[in-house]
Amino acid sequence: MKIHVCFSSDDNYAQHLAVALASILHHRKPADELTIIVLDGGIGEENKRRLQAVADAGEAELQFLSIGEDAFRDAPLHTQAGGVTHVTLATYYRLLLPSLLPDVDKVIYLDGDLVCRSSLAELYGQDMGQDWVRGVVDIDERSHAQRLGLEHYVCAGVILVNLRAWREQGVQEQCMEFLRDHADRIVLHDQDVLNVVCQEHLSYLDRTWNAQACETRQGKNSGFNDLARTANIVHFIGGRKPWHPGCRHPYRKEYFRYLKLTPFSGFVRQYRRACLRWFFWHTKYSHGRKRWYALGVRVWQKDMQQR
Numbered sequence: 001m002k003i004h005v006c007f008s009s010d011d012n013y014a015q016h017l018a019v020a021l022a023s024i025l026h027h028r029k030p031a032d033e034l035t036i037i038v039l040d041g042g043i044g045e046e047n048k049r050r051l052q053a054v055a056d057a058g059e060a061e062l063q064f065l066s067i068g069e070d071a072f073r074d075a076p077l078h079t080q081a082g083g084v085t086h087v088t089l090a091t092y093y094r095l096l097l098p099s100l101l102p103d104v105d106k107v108i109y110l111d112g113d114l115v116c117r118s119s120l121a122e123l124y125g126q127d128m129g130q131d132w133v134r135g136v137v138d139i140d141e142r143s144h145a146q147r148l149g150l151e152h153y154v155c156a157g158v159i160l161v162n163l164r165a166w167r168e169q170g171v172q173e174q175c176m177e178f179l180r181d182h183a184d185r186i187v188l189h190d191q192d193v194l195n196v197v198c199q200e201h202l203s204y205l206d207r208t209w210n211a212q213a214c215e216t217r218q219g220k221n222s223g224f225n226d227l228a229r230t231a232n233i234v235h236f237i238g239g240r241k242p243w244h245p246g247c248r249h250p251y252r253k254e255y256f257r258y259l260k261l262t263p264f265s266g267f268v269r270q271y272r273r274a275c276l277r278w279f280f281w282h283t284k285y286s287h288g289r290k291r292w293y294a295l296g297v298r299v300w301q302k303d304m305q306q307r
Contacts, residue, residue: 002122003032004107008067009177011056014047016112016243018054018262019255023057023115025291026261032121034060038091039067051262057261065100067093093189094156095175098166110233111157112243115254116211118232123209128162132171132201133194135159136210139222139237148185150199155193157235171197202263203215207231215249216239225250242307243267245274 005024005246009017021036028034036055049065051150055062093107108124111114128134135154138144145153167173174197179186188193195202211231212224216238219225228234232252236242242252259265283290291301 001031001033001121001125002035002102003105003120004037004231005120006037006039006094006107006109007112008041009112010041011044011047013112014043014051015259015262015264015267016241017053017263018256020110020112020116021051021054021060022261023117023258024056024120025054025060026258027116027118027227028058028060028090029119029121029155032119032213034058034120036060036062037107038062039096039100040064040104041067041093043069047160059141061187067096067100092178092179094161095172095179095190095193097161097173098163101163102167105162107161107163109156109159111235112235113237114157114235115251115258116233123160123205123232126163126166128158128160130165130201130242131203132162132165132169132198133159134203134205136205136207136212138191139212139214139218144188145190147187148196152193152199152202152204154202154208154211155235156194156203156239157212158205158233159194161203164199169201205216210235212237213249213251214220215240215247219250245273247270 007017007020012127024034024036040279044065052062066195097109099105102208106124108120124132135152135156136158138153138155141142141153145151175193176189176198177189178193183194185196207224207227208231210226210233212222213219213228214225214237217235228251234254236251236255237247240249242249242255256268256271259267283293289301289303291298
């Protein structure tokens with residue numbers, strides 16, 4: 001089966017993209033003919049060679065499509081609290097897929113911060129009918145759906161996109177119009193845009209295709225952390241990722257398992273040194289407080305909301 005898979009990345013996320021790609025290729029079936037499209041937001045030539053090496057080892061076709069940021073120059077990148085986010089403009093690139101891939105009728109779009117544990121053939125082989133997008137229910141669906149006045153809300157980290165329907169119905173143009181006219185309503189970037197525009201043509205995937213696991217209580221209470229034990233895809237959601245020193249993500253070891261299969265494996269030594277420095281001295285922000293830690297023990301805290 002021919003399977004089209006798409007990622008967006010800039011140079012900073014190339015390593016994590018390589019991990020996701022290595023995990024996909026590790027679990028591909030012999031009949032899977034994979035074409036990997038990377039919407040390139042500025043990946044350096046050296047990192048492109050590394051990504052190509054991963055694809056070649058897994059016998060997959062790899063394409064880089066250069067994307068200029070002009071179309072999304074004014075797109076919002078703030079968080080719900082108005083702070084700094086780990087997300088970059090590359091996240092919006094998926095809104096251009098129908099025109100970027102004019103000869104492709106369907107594509108699996110994946111975020112770069114995940115690992116795959118199964119062939120993608122079952123996911124890609126679904127008949128989408130009249131659906132424009134299919135995705136897994138978002139871990140925080142209730143609050144985001146309420147915020148936008150929606151009935152359903154999916155996580156855009158793993159979505160199956162009906163590109164033929166997008167072209168026939170002008171969905172890309174609708175997305176760009178919403179982004180232009182309602183930027184003040186957007187908190188979760190292109191994910192908000194997709195959920196609003198595709199609301200009447202959106203349905204759910206089985207949760208195994210996007211186990212949104214995290215180190216916070218929400219991951220446990222939602223059931224996603226437990227589901228991730230056997231899920232087809234584990235998605236490292238939130239601002240703290242497995243490659244961050246001090247991260248206690250329950251599935252962080254899987255990231256490093258697949259990292260070792262890539263030309264970025266040298267990062268492991270760098271990561272260990274960073275973890276050692278982190279243990280000796282680091283700070284944390286939580287519930288309006290900044291805390292200082294030395295040798296793993298909290299030594300000071302300050303209420304950052306005080307004036």
